[in-house]
Amino acid sequence: MADAYWRYADPRQQAPMAPQQPAPLKRPRPDYGGAPETLGYYPREDERTVHLAVKDTESINASYDRYLQNGISSYSTAELVRPVGGGLNGRPVEDPHLPGIGGMDNRIIGYSGGRTEAPLPPDASNTLFVEGLPANCTRREVSHIFRPFIGFQEVRLVNKDSRHHGGDPLVLCFVDFVTANQAATAMDALQGYQFDEHDRDSAYLRLQFARFPGPRPSGGPRNRR
DNA sequence: AGCACA
Known part of the structure; x- marks a missing residue:
């Protein structure tokens, strides 16, 4: 791994x-x-x-x-x-x-962004939208997965209620990278990644580019220069 | 299937 x-x-x-x-x-x-x-x-x-x-x-x-x-x-x-x-x-x-x-x-x-040759899709952004996370996973846990990738900045977990009543609440997350290239690299690497290696039927990650680009690097307007 | 934070 x-x-x-x-x-x-x-x-x-x-x-x-x-x-x-x-x-x-x-x-x-x-x-x-x-x-x-x-x-x-x-x-x-x-x-x-x-x-x-x-x-x-x-x-x-x-x-x-x-x-x-x-x-x-x-x-x-x-x-x-x-x-x-x-x-x-x-x-x-x-x-x-x-x-x-x-x-x-x-x-x-x-070239830290890698894949200088792989064309990025037009909808590529530097933020990944990740689903398939187990309901009980923590932010720390998700960070452990993404942190090793160059350009990783931050991960934000979002709790959603399952549509089927009775289902476990779902966890989505957004992962920010510095560049879209780096995001794409992580996306390819973790596509289908299985959270529980014992249970093949349970959580596996599905990653897409987030619809809207990531947030400001979290600094706001104060990060001059 | 599901997309939030500033």
């Missing part, structure tokens, strides 16, 4: 890695050319190509935890989500060679 998050969080950008070109821009990697021996020690290079061979589950989980810890502290601020992209790229925070996260991550953000 965790690997699914990883896969989608950095959508297939890892696959088409630079064919032969080292780095047209500034991307000096002294640690690569310098001392390859030491690299074997770090699992980080493997993490960047996990989609090929996911063996080292433990190290992935470790990095995943680190990622979560760093991501949580910046949940509602779009800008602070950016470093998360770096983390998901398999670049652990511990990397001492990273001088400033600024430069590199700006480029990472450039």
Whole structure:
């Protein structure tokens, strides 16, 4: 499951890695050319190509935890989500060679939306409308599902009464992302996601783009600049 | 099937 998050969080950008070109821009990697021996020690290079061979589950989980810890502290601020992209790229925070996260991550953000090729439907928005949530699910629970996706901002639960009287009250939710691309990535990843893996007949998620775009980043008019 | 918050 965790690997699914990883896969989608950095959508297939890892696959088409630079064919032969080292780095047209500034991307000096002294640690690569310098001392390859030491690299074997770090699992980080493997993490960047996990989609090929996911063996080292433990190290992935470790990095995943680190990622979560760093991501949580910046949940509602779009800008602070950016470093998360770096983390998901398999670049652990511990990397001492990273001088400033600024430069590199700006480029990472450039494609953090992923699916530069997948055309978004015209009705795409940065907010997802999610149904199929079990009636007793919590906001925290839903957040756990969406938080790993890059661009995740916030989730809002809405309680609805079932139309059939006697049915359990339904829970809808709206999930905001920074961009529609990121929302689409999460939507594809979680479409049909089963809340209760034991009971295949019960809750499975159905996601659509919300009819109306997400709210203001919740700041209102005060977030100048 | 169902779409809320500012």
